[in-house]
Amino acid sequence: MGNEKQKISALIELNDELENYFQNTIIPQLFVDADFVLRKFTPPAMKQFRLRPDDIGRPLAEIKDNFRFPSILENIQHVIETGEILEKEIQTTDMSWFQMNIIPYVMIREKKTNGVIITFVDITSRIRELKDQESLILEHELLLDTISHDIKTPLTSLGLTIEMLKKIPEKGMDKFPVLLEKVENSLFKIKDIIMDLTESRRSDQHYQARAELLDVEQILEDVRLTLAPQILESTAKISWEVQQSELFFVRRKLRSILYNLIGNSIKYRYNGRIPEIKIKTYVDEDYTVFTITDNGRGIAEWDQEKIFTKYERISRDVEGTGVGLHLVKEFVYLSGGRIEVESKLGKGTQFKLYFKNHNH
Structure with missing residues (x-):
């Protein structure tokens, strides 16, 4: 009888220690048993995952949405079945990041996994x-x-x-x-x-570099002056129709984009044909659109994706580094825009650039 009392006392003491640990740890932790029932959780877990005291004893399936991580049940199942510790970085539906560790809770005497302890460390800032x-x-x-x-x-x-x-x-x-x-x-x-x-x-x-409200015609004129020797040498004809005259963008980047595209239209001109380059700007829903159309060599359909790859060059008979169009794509895409290309060999090419309109 005395041994039985000692065992009960020892169990109460262990339970008190475990309870004390769960109440005082600063890390969100859960104890889920082998039947997927939530048995304990720490106060930070209550705060982080909006748990309530009456959630204890409920099947995790009923409150899994609190954790905003869809595969948590499958992950627990895997640990219970294999006895392996699972460590992974997860992103919850509220866009927070956690280092999640699922550790098997093993009953030593029975050598049986009787549940898991799940620890969440917030690594969003990292x-x-x-x-x-x-x-x-x-x-x-x-x-x-x-x-x-x-x-x-x-x-x-x-x-x-x-x-x-x-x-x-x-x-x-x-x-x-x-x-x-x-x-x-x-x-x-x-x-x-x-x-x-x-x-x-x-x-x-x-x-x-900082974005600013730019005068599109001023940038085009700047590019034309920069390309003056190439225009003179090729006798290229450049014209523009500016329906949307302002764009909130980084000056250096817009100048570089237009310089590359107009410069390429001159560089890759069709033999014996005077280069004609037409630029147009207009608004299309949430975008300011630039079209740069030429009558040059054109680009084969199978090469149209390659042209934006860094250091990739499809023509070797003219000087170049394969960086220009890569920069054009990066500048446009990083600002939330996109690029479309239409081209026919021997006829010419049109680049259509969509710049996202931002409030400023």
Whole structure:
């Protein structure tokens, strides 16, 4: 009789210790038995998952929606059947992240799993920090790609202008001041790019270009001036119809997008055909749409996805790095937009860019 009392006393003491542990731990924890009945939970679990004292003794299936994690019952079943500890990162329907550990509760004497203890550690802030770091790395990669690509722009213009200068006969020196101005503009452009990079490095904050309300025609005119040597050399005709004159976007990025697309229309012109490039802007529901249409070589249907892949080039007879259209896609998609391409070989290409309209 004395031994029986000692056993009962020991069980009460163990139960008190377990109860004390569950009441004082700062981590959301659940104890679910082998029949999937909720037996205990910690106060943080009550707060996090909106549990009530009368949920104790209820089948977990009746309150599984509280945990906002659809496969929790299947995960518990797996641990009970295998006796293995399950560790996984989960995202609940309220967009929170947890490190979830499901540990088998083993009855040592019977060597039987009699339930599980589930621990939830909130890792939402850590996941957000990782995502911020990934975004920062991507932003810096794009910055480096943009700077290297943008420096090539005035260098190419500079090279073309110098070639023109070499071909000027002595009697044609009246063109010299105009060409000299283009050389000077190219040098100023290189200087501006380097200054932008220097300022971003000096800043205590991470490099982050800011969106602003842009005058579309002003940006197009800026791009036209930047491409002046290529336009002159190819005798390209560029026209635009601006129905939507303003766009809230990053100036450098929009300029780079238009420079790449218009520049490519000149670069990949059809042999013996004067390049004709038409730009149009308009509003389509929640988007400002830009269309850039040319009469160039066109792109084969099987190559139309490849053109946006970094370093991928489908034509080797003209100079290029395979970075320009990759940057165009990244800039548009990261802002919540999209790109569509329609093209026929020998006829020309149309790029249709959808820029999400944001409140500012």
